[in-house]
Amino acid sequence: MTTQPNSAEARDIRYHLHSYTNARKHEEIGPLIIEKGDGIYVEDASGKRYIEAMAGLWSVAVGFSEQRLVDAATRQMKKLPFYHNFTHKGHSPVIDLAEKLVSMAPVPMSKAFFTNSGSEANDTAMKMIWYRSNALGQPQKKKIISRKRGYHGVTIASASLTGLPNNQISFDLPIANVLHTGTPHHYRDALAGESEEAFATRLAEELEQLILAEGPEMVAAFIGEPVMGAGGVVVPPATYWEKIQAVLAKYDILLVADEVICGFGRTGNMFGCQTFDIKPDILVMSKQISSSYLPISALLINERVYAPLADESNRIGTFGHGFTAGGHPVAAAVALENLKLIEERDLVGNARTVGVHMQKRLRELAGHELVGEVRGVGLIGAVELVGDKQAKTPWKNAGALGGLVNGLLQENGVISRNMADTLAFCPPLIITEKQVDDMVDAFKKALDAAVPQVRG
Ligand code: PMP
Numbered sequence: 001m002t003t004q005p006n007s008a009e010a011r012d013i014r015y016h017l018h019s020y021t022n023a024r025k026h027e028e029i030g031p032l033i034i035e036k037g038d039g040i041y042v043e044d045a046s047g048k049r050y051i052e053a054m055a056g057l058w059s060v061a062v063g064f065s066e067q068r069l070v071d072a073a074t075r076q077m078k079k080l081p082f083y084h085n086f087t088h089k090g091h092s093p094v095i096d097l098a099e100k101l102v103s104m105a106p107v108p109m110s111k112a113f114f115t116n117s118g119s120e121a122n123d124t125a126m127k128m129i130w131y132r133s134n135a136l137g138q139p140q141k142k143k144i145i146s147r148k149r150g151y152h153g154v155t156i157a158s159a160s161l162t163g164l165p166n167n168q169i170s171f172d173l174p175i176a177n178v179l180h181t182g183t184p185h186h187y188r189d190a191l192a193g194e195s196e197e198a199f200a201t202r203l204a205e206e207l208e209q210l211i212l213a214e215g216p217e218m219v220a221a222f223i224g225e226p227v228m229g230a231g232g233v234v235v236p237p238a239t240y241w242e243k244i245q246a247v248l249a250k251y252d253i254l255l256v257a258d259e260v261i262c263g264f265g266r267t268g269n270m271f272g273c274q275t276f277d278i279k280p281d282i283l284v285m286s287k288q289i290s291s292s293y294l295p296i297s298a299l300l301i302n303e304r305v306y307a308p309l310a311d312e313s314n315r316i317g318t319f320g321h322g323f324t325a326g327g328h329p330v331a332a333a334v335a336l337e338n339l340k341l342i343e344e345r346d347l348v349g350n351a352r353t354v355g356v357h358m359q360k361r362l363r364e365l366a367g368h369e370l371v372g373e374v375r376g377v378g379l380i381g382a383v384e385l386v387g388d389k390q391a392k393t394p395w396k397n398a399g400a401l402g403g404l405v406n407g408l409l410q411e412n413g414v415i416s417r418n419m420a421d422t423l424a425f426c427p428p429l430i431i432t433e434k435q436v437d438d439m440v441d442a443f444k445k446a447l448d449a450a451v452p453q454v455r456g
Helices: 008-015 023-029 055-059 067-079 092-104 118-135 156-161 196-214 240-250 303-316 329-344 347-363 400-411 433-455
Strands: 034-038 041-044 049-052 111-115 143-147 178-181 219-224 254-258 282-285 297-301 371-377 380-385 417-419 422-425
Touching: 049 433, 067 329, 092 111, 092 297, 092 329, 111 118, 118 156, 118 219, 118 254, 118 282, 118 297, 118 303, 143 196, 178 196, 196 219, 196 240, 219 240, 240 254, 297 303, 329 347, 347 371, 347 380, 347 433, 380 400, 400 417, 400 422, 400 433, 422 433
Parallel strands: 143 178, 143 219, 219 254, 254 282
Antiparallel strands: 034 041, 041 049, 111 297, 282 297, 371 380, 380 422, 417 422
């Protein structure tokens, strides 16, 4: 790229190592610099406007210009910009938020614990699970089962739970005690002619076989996202969660629901657990809890987890875990105001009704020659692209078509994200039907524009 030596682009290349980016390619192409936000739109440094079809990172529920969150942060900054919750200390925002989250929980929950990211929250879940097993005198019960394609973060423990190669290759992961079972991806992994129910039964049997092979007394917990996000927006087949939960109950295995993407309305209910009738022991939340205006995440734990943990902390003298900024008062105040906005404006209802429209509009593209499958629920959807519809095979190499169409879509003023050949659509919950139409029309144009390049 040709830029002035002191331009923001040049300085970005010089000084900034990006997350989830090919560093050498970045040296060549540089960044897209986003300067401003306005509702569902963001604007780059050249003044070009985009529909932010990923809500940032699946996270900005209320849009990119919500003054009430700015005001909530300012008020709290002026009153008490920082305090912590170590050694019996507390402050009002964190107490209010803990009460609010416990009251919103889809199943009876006992306590909220605060962290700063989805990864930290999942690390914390893993530590709590091990601590609990020790408390119960079951020190061997430490294995945690996750799923291939599951996404739970990037710290050493949470990246181990994550079931995607890029998070583990060359990082010497996963660590011990983490196992991965099958993905509920009907389009990719079901046998020819296998119904959703039969596929779900087979996945539950696979899980049970894994538990029996390891020894049920060794397996402490299972973790899953109600709908997989970064693994390609995988909506589980009918009866999947019911059958998985029956296996877990049979062997006394805890269930962790990672609601980092699904939580706070994304699937058309407040929690993905409601959409799929999931009854977790630990519920992990982040992202839309504060619309990502400030970093904050949380775990809700039930009495089954809390009681032994509390006893163990009493035996040892403390629960030796917690982060300096966990439950940060400004982030907690913003989260509270954000949850108020989600309720006042019925953004969950909007996700449900506009979600139906988005799913319908995206499914109209199912017949397109480059589209393998359209899937989704509520305001989370995905289109999986293929070079050959019958064979479900990629064009050139995996990810080439996804990258091509995603680039064309960005030129057309929509920011999506391609996970290999799957493009995700996860817009802010405030999106209207008209804006969904604009987004899908731009996507259709990008698909059509890709055809001559693919077939040429
Ligand atoms: N769990 C899920 C389901 C996620 O989607 C993510 C982030 N995309 C995480 C955990 C990790 O969150 P963070 O990036 O805040 O560490």
